[in-house]
Structures are given as structure tokens and as C-alpha cells.
Amino acid sequence: MTLALEQTLNGLQFGVMLFLLAAGLTLVFGIMGVINLAHGSMYMIGAYVAATSAEHGAPFAVAVLAGAAAAAVAGAVVEAVVVRRLYGRNHLDQVLATFGLILIANDGVSIVWGRTPLEMKIPDALAGAVPIFDISYPVYRLLLIACGVALAVALAFFVARTRLGALIRAGATHRELVGALGVNIVQLNTIVFALGALLAGVAGALLAPILSVQIGMGEQVLIMTFVAIVIGGLGSIRGAFVGALAIGLVDTLGRAYIPVLLRAVTTPDLADTLGGGLSAIAIYVLMAVVLIWKPRGLFPVSSR
């Protein structure tokens, strides 16, 4: 039982972090109709800059902000230089160009930082573990859950209650209308793109102390992020939240329990073989099932 609680917390933590990435990706798709494979690179940049800032003595919070800011700036630059030219182009062109951006980002990072993974320490105040019932859970992971949920709430508030948020909502469903209102679409796009990159950068910076900060970290998480937003329905922030949590939980609980369950019904050797494979594909099976059941995801956005 306590194991289940711990695994659920782990799944939640993974899910909310995935949401930070998914929110940006789904907004960019919803508003600009762009598939941005380079979103993972923003996450990587956030992590690298945060880790480097921390190494040069920046306090933890400052390092995270630096990472987020760097990702936002990178996002704005990428939008202005490349992505802006991809609006209205077909998805294939977008995939190819943003794939090119991934290559540039990865090689760029290896030129600046080298290939050795970077380390970022957890601040001492957050390093311990707290007892929850009879398990002790890392404070830092609880903080991640809290940050993720807080940012999700802030984002929901921002989209629902602010003028910019209203434009973003309108933009997701009625792009022409927003243009007709005399809003500077070019600027709105840059802002949204930078906002998405910022959230990805926050995720990268927050996860840097847990994960190794290394080249290629963006692509691993990118695929999962796509799975999450596709499950949720492209363009839907609510969908991204549900999808990200579903992925977080299914992936974590799958890894925790599929091998154990299999061991109960087959030989250990077969269980290990199958278990590893099955838990790795669990999220893809989930996505395929959702799409077969609802071809436009759980919360389809009407206009697209």
C-alpha cells in the first residue's frame, strides 16, 4: 500500500513536469499550427543554463530563473528566425525544419559545454526526505509536484482571466478572428512561442538536479510530451494536463508493477523479458487505444 502511494507520487511528479513541456507544445500547435520538434531543445537549454548558473554560485531559485529566461530567449529567437516562416506551411516542412533545429541545438550545446554531462546540486534545504505515512519521500520531488501544480494553476488563470490569455484562447480556435481584431499576430506568436519555451526551460531547470544534464535529453522527453498532448487533444491545455498526468502515472506504475505482476504468472526469466518490453510500450499502447477510441484525443479542439 505504501509502495503504491510512493509510486503514485512518483507518477504525479513525472506527470506535472511533463505538463510543463506539454503546455507549451500544445499552445504552439493550437495557435500557430506548428509542430515544433525543437521544443525538447528548449528544455535542454533551460537545464544547461540552470546547471551552469548554479555552478557559478547562483542561488537555486536564480539558477532556475536563468534557465527559464534563457529558454524563453532561445524560443523567441528561434521563432523570429525560423519558425515564423513555417506558419501555414504543411506539417512535413515544419517537422523537417524543426528537426534541423534539434541537430543545431545538440551540436551547439556540445560545442559550448562539451559532452560531459553537467551536474546541478539540490539546495541543502531541499535535499532531505519527509515522512508521509510510513514512507519517506524526497522533499525535492514534492517541491516539483507543488511547482508543477502551481504553474498549471497559474497558466489556467492566465489563459482564462487575462487579456493575453483571451487572445490565446481565441487564437486557438479562430485564428482569422484575432487578426481581424487588429491584434498584432506576429507579436502574439512570438510571445506564445517564448512562453512555451519558458515553461519547457522551467521543467529542464527544475529537473536538472534529478537528471543528468546531457545532450539528447530533449529528444527522450519530446516523444513522451507528444504522446501526452496527442492523448489530450492537440491545442487543449486541459487535455495536455490530463494527458501528461496519464502518461506519468501509466509509465511509472507500469514500470513498478508490470514486471512484478508478470512474475506472479510466468517464469521469472520470461517475466523479465516481457516486463521490460511491456512497461516500455505501455504509454504507446495507451495512446493508440485512445486514438482508436477518440481519433482526435480526449479533449478535441473544435476547429482543427
Place this chain on the structure above:
Amino acid sequence: MTEPLLAVRGLRKAFGALIVTDKLDFDLAAGETLAIIGPNGAGKTTLIAQLAGDVRPDAGTIALNGRPIVHEPADVRARLGIARSFQITTVVPTFSAEDNVALAVQSRTAMQMHFWQPARADERLREPARAALERVGLSARAGVRASDLSHGEARALEIAMALACRPMVMLLDEPMAGMGHDESRAMIDLLRTIKTETTMVLIEHDMDAVAQLADRVMVLVAGRAVASGAYDDVRRDPVVRDAYLGEN
């Protein structure tokens, strides 16, 4: 008494709280041209969509030649003989006009897949396609990309495609929408020649066209048929005048 070609009974469709088709019953006799008129939002296009199979009704039956088709998807209904034009021209934009009509000719054998013979050199497709283009007056434009046709030409192309299917029923959703006066004239003349040889359901706002083409007029208001009959009778119906024509 002969069986109606198309029989609609108790058709109902709602989008949430909005009822767009409300217990609709009507028949269509072979050779008849039925015009459906009504104010915007009366549910005309949704009705066509339900007849064609693009939208599933919540309740009711549709029978073509006595065969229930309400559960058949759009492509099956098309093969059973329902051809349609769309409110917004829907053709294959990068194909030439002749290619588009040739596809319509080919659709008569839609279930057969031929993988080898070049379709563009196949006179069994091209010859009927040219004939259909000729009928709608597009012979000179046969080789032009559909997306390069003028609006009126593209509408005529859709009619040619519907013709080339040799359907039992043609469902035409505002064939004259967006046309200038002369284009409309030409289209009305074209449809008059066609109506003698097929059965037609026509949505139209242009009352001139309705007067000239329709054997019978059905007036839809908020999803319900408030009147049905010959154009002149319907025009004089006080309910209709009140709900619809009175606005003019």
C-alpha cells in the same frame, strides 16, 4: 401508386440543445425537383448532410427506392445513387477539370481498383468526362486546374461531376451561391436541362431560381417543415410569409 424514390420519416437531429432537424417527413418522387428554402440556420445544409450520410441523424429513417440507408456511410450512399454538390465548392484542386469529372465517371465502378493502366489515357473515363463538361459548357476549360477555374466555372464543374455519376438523386447545396447575375442565369438554364432527366433536391436562396426549377418547395424553419407544395401556393402561405418571406 409507385413507391417514392426517397422517403424520409421522423428525421431528427440536435446539436446539443439546438434542434436542427425536427421530426421531418417527406417523400421525393422519381423525376421530381424539390427545392428546400428557409432562413439561415433553418437546418437546410444539415438536412442535405443527413441525406448524403455526412451527418448521422439522432432518429428517423431514410429509404432510397425502399431500401433503408440511414445507417450507411456516405460512400455507400453515393454508390447507391446519391450525388451531391457542396455549399463550398469541393473538388480536387490540383487536378484538371477533366480529371475531376473522370474521377466521377470512375466512381460508377468505385469498388474496383485498377493499379496498372494509366487513368488519364483511358477513353472509357475521358470520353464521358468530356461529354459531361460539354453539357455544363466547360469544354474549353477541360485542361485547366480546378483551383484556377473561376467561381462560376468551379460550381459548374461540381454539377458536371454530379452528372457524370449518373445518380438517382442529386443533392445540390446552393449551386448559385456567390455567383453574379449572368453566372446565375447560366446555371439556372443548365439545371433546367438537367432536371428533366434526374431527381433533384435543391437548396437555394434565389427565389427566381426556385420559381423556375422547383416542382415542389419545402420550407424549413428551425428544423421543421412549415409548408410544402407548389411554389406559388407556398409563397401565399401566411405561415411562410410570416416566418420567412415576410422578411423580404
Place this chain on the structure above:
Amino acid sequence: MYLATLLVLVAIPILAAIFGQPFWVNAATRIVIYGIVAMSLDLIVGYGAMVSFGHAAFFALGGYVAGILLTNGIDSAFVTWPAAMLAAALLAAGVGALSLRTSGVYFIMITLAFGQMVYYASVGLKMFGGTDGLPVPARSTLPLIDLRDATVFYIVCTVVLVAFFVIASRLVESRFGMVVRGAAESERRMTALGFPVARYRLVAFVIAGAVAGLAGALWADFSRFVSPDMASWTRSGEFLVMVILGGIGSLAGGLYGAAVLTGFESLFSGFTEHWMLVLGIVLILIVLFAKRGIYGVLAGRRHD
């Protein structure tokens, strides 16, 4: 242009012999096999607007089927190649039937999901080597023709390529092809005309999958090694890059894309460790400025 391409294909082994560079034949064989896959992918992407992000799964399955048969001593090409095609076709039928319920980005993602499932399945199957891959003991055999000879094998692959090019060229101009192409642009219209669009698409998908499977079998023969990375999503991505790079919807473009991507790597990786950076920039420039890829550049303005 086709004549020149054919001439180059024929000239390669001759020039390789003259200059004493047997590696050219080797490199050209690789390009030809990738070209077959890219062409098969172009058939569905370029003509059917079915952007499959899981095409490598069919390539890998074909490779594994041939590899497993060869490992078990069944070496007639009349068995290994058709078996690979059949297996890939069956997989494509299943994947296609489920995936074609979706469209657009959702189709991209669901094919990716199925691709990942195949990938993890190949990783999990330890009896076939798992991540270590499966060494293939010998090439398939044909009567009278010695496939062990590099040049002969190259010629056979080229014959397959040219044959498929001819077949595919006829296919896209046939009645069947017109329907698939029409549906790519206006699914509504093709449905309203009475074409069972999903069935046509499925047939196209299965043909493409089967040919990718055949290419996989050729690859197993060629490299005498099959491994899960044949099925990885990055491999699927590379195939898409080849198609777009070469010129989408041009069939022959697939070969050019394969040649450029493969050639690019072997040329630049010699000069600089950071060749991926260069590739990234080139990809972006091609998307932004050469809209019909290499084919478009070579063919000049398209006529129709």
C-alpha cells in the same frame, strides 16, 4: 533527368572498378536500399497525404523476417524476400486499419506509437538478439546469380529499385492512384463520389509497407546484420527527411534524398565532428528556400 540518374546508377560499379574503390559500390547499395524505402514512403506521404512516422517498423520487420529465415538455414531469395514482404504487408494492414481512423497530426503520432511498439518488441526479443541485434550468417541466394558478389548484389538492388519506380509511377497514374491522390486533397469529395477512401488508403499503405519490408530483407542481406535501430523513430524520421529532402510526391526524389543524406554524412563527418550542425542548417535552408526539394531543383519548374 531519369536517364541521367539511371546512367549514374549503371556507371557506379564501372567507375568503382576503374578507380579501385570498391567502397563506392557498397555505399551506392546502401543508398539504393534506402532509396527504395524512401520511395515507398513517398507513395503514401507524397501521393496519399498519409504522413507515416513509423515506416521504419516495416523496414525492420522485413529485415528481421529475412534475417531469422537465413539464420535457420532457409536462404532462397524466393522465400526470404516474399516472406519479408508478406510479413510487412500484414503488419501494415493491421497498423493501417487502426491508424487510418485518424488523420493529420494524429495519424503521424499513432504511426509513431506503432513504430515504437515494434521497436520495443525487437528490443525485448532476446532470442533474436535484443539490442545486440541479430547477425545474419549469409546472404539470400538466387539461382545462377551470385548475390555474395558486391557488384552483383548492387545490380540486383538497383533492378528492384528501378522496377519499383516503374510500378509506382504507373500506380500513381492509374485509376487507383487517382483516387488516392484525389483523397489526399479532398477526402470529402472522394467520399461523396462513392469511393471507399479508407480502403484505397489502406491498400496504398499496405503496398508501401510491403515494399519497405522487401527493402528490409535486402538490407539484412546487404549488411548481414539486423538490429532494433532499424525500427527506431529516428530511422523513421530519417526516411521522412529523405522524402522531403528529395522532393515530396516525386518518387525519384526518394533516391536523391537517400543519396544526399547518406553522402552528406560520409563527406562531412570526415571534415568535422560537428557535421550535424551543418546538416541542421542545410535542412532548414532547404525547407525555407527549396520547396520541392532536390527533385524540384533538378527538374526546374514543375509543369502541371
Place this chain on the structure above:
Amino acid sequence: MLQFRAVCAAFIALLLLGTSASAADPVKIGFITTLSTSGGYLGEDARDGFLLAMAEEGGSSLGGVPVKLLVEDDGLMPAKGKEIADKMVLQDKATLFTGIIYSNVDLAVVPGLLAGGATYVSLNAAPSQLAGKGCNKNYFVVSWMNDNLHEATGQYAQTLGFKKMVLLAPNYPAGKDAINGFKRFYHGTIADEIYTSLDQTDFSAELARVRADQPDAVFEFLPGGLGINFLKQFSQAGLKSKMKLVLSAASLESRIVSATGDDTIGVYGTAHWVQDLPYPANKKFVAGFIAKYHRDPTPYAAMGYDTAHEIASGLRAVGGDLTKADAFRAALKKANFASVRGNFRFGSDQEPIEDWYSTQVVKRGGKNEIVTIGKVARDLGNAYTSLCPL
């Protein structure tokens, strides 16, 4: 016509670029290694160690023989490695190879090279398939036989007296081998064997299982980035105070230590080479490496360096003439060079016989270092030697 010319011109350009690379004289050494992906730094260190040895001779020769090192990145993909090998054999006519880091690439590449008559000197991967019955007269292993890596760790865990352990490895053949190797020398209770995915970054689910199992100690074989993530998360989960970690050399090296900070302090390890080994060759290597690259060397760097010297000894004996195959082999087999590990020689199967050390991470002068504690095994060979007909 224009298009025709364009295709031909492009092709000729490609040809010219291809031929320009083929000048003849120096001995070509194919160095196929992993430079990208999360395992990229492993190959980078191996290459840099090798280059350091070359630099001691001025940078372009080994054993007084001019050499040209052809370095290419296999991207951790077996098929890619094979592609590169084919190219180096056919285009560059290389007959001497080294560099491969990962066993799966090794198994795809090396048998083909050996079958073609080339010589392979391994600086890292040495899977069991190529030991024993699979041995070959042209195959030399300077580093370790894969099993040794984990056998030594199993031995050390046994010596440390752990009663109950949990073992973790990625779900791939080398992972299974690691766990089997460990179990060959460790005889306590094994509470759980956990297999992870090779591309996994978060180990929270596995750590929760470890916590529930309550072992005395944990053994993991998670090389490169995998290990960094695991060690950080292990410490963050509060498990470090509850149980010990005992790791093999692949999972505990200077880059992992530097990337995990204080999370590795106190962790036990085993290695055949440690930075603080007192041999003169090692002192020279460590000083030279730090001076040249400004970072601490890993075992991969040490093995790159040793392998270069081993190849140098062979080249010197035949004056760079690799057609004298028998003489070259005989010279290689003598291992006539001063290894950074001190005691090193080849067994009859041309796999190493060497000492293994126990290590621990300690903080020394503000820096975390892996230090030698003692010897776990002396002259450790491998379990397959008797099966090798050589």
C-alpha cells in the same frame, strides 16, 4: 539537357571528394567509437587517451611508425558501426581497428572484421561471445573481459559481507551478463533483480521497489548518463543512509563522480585501473591527460592510452609492415608496454589477466575522488579461457 548535366556534375563532384581522401603511406587505424548520444563521453575519453599516447610521439606516429587515426562515431548503433567498418575496410583499406565502446556495436562489427583478416585490439567492450570458443588469433583485449567487471564487484560485495542485495541493470544482453557475472562471485541473498529500459531517465519506480526490498546494498550496472541519473536519485530518495552501493568500474568513474557531486561519497567500487595507482606509467598518463584536456581521466581514457601503447609495441616490432601478420601478432601478444595498471598480460586466449582493485569515493581537498582501497583479485582471468583453442 541541363538537368542531365546537373546530375552528372553532382555525381562527379561526389567522386572527386571521395577520392581526394585516399592518400597512401601511413598505417591506418580504424577507430570506431561512440561520440554522440548520452554515451558520447565514453568514446570521447577513449579517443583522447589514445591521442595522448600518440601525442607523446609527436602526434602522428606510434612505435616510430607513421599512423593515421580514422575516428568515426557509431552513434551507439550496431548497424552504423558496421557501416563505418565496411567503409574503412573497403575505402581506406584499413586492417587494424580499435575504439568500440559498447558490446552491441562490438558484436556487430568485430566478427566481420576478423573474418576479413583484420586485427582488432579492444579498448573496452569484450563480450563473452568473443571469448572462449569465439576467440580469434587476430583479436586482442587490452581492457577487460566483460564478465570480469562484474565478477570483481561480486567478489567485493561478498568480501564486504553484505547479506541481502538488489541488482539493477538495463534490459539488454550486456545487462543480463552483468548480473550473471556478479552472481558468479556473490553468494548472499538476492532480494530482487530489476531491469530498466536503456533510454530511461527517471528511476523513481525502481527506487521505490528497492526501498521496499530493504537490502543491505545495491549493485547497479548503468553506464554513462543512466548511472548519473540513478545515483542522484538514489541519494535524493534518502536511500544512501539506509543501504550501501557497490558498483563496477563502468558505473563509477570520474565523469560520473563529477556529475553527481556529493551523491557518490562513500560508494564502493571495483576497477582494474584507478587514477591514484602508483605506477610511473600511470603517473605520466594522469598528469599528461589532465594537462592536455583539463579533466580527470576515466578508465576509458586509460584504456585508450594503454591500447595505443600496445598497438605501438606491435607496430615497432614489424616496422609498420602489417603484411608481416605473424610477427605482428606475436609482438602484440607479448604486451610489451608499461601499462598504467602495472600488472597486465594476455592469457592464452589473448584476453587480459590483471589485478582488480577495490575503490571508494572520498572527498579530498574539496574534490570527490575515487581512491584505491585494496586488491579484490590478483591475476584475474576469465571463465572461458579453457574453451579457446589458441
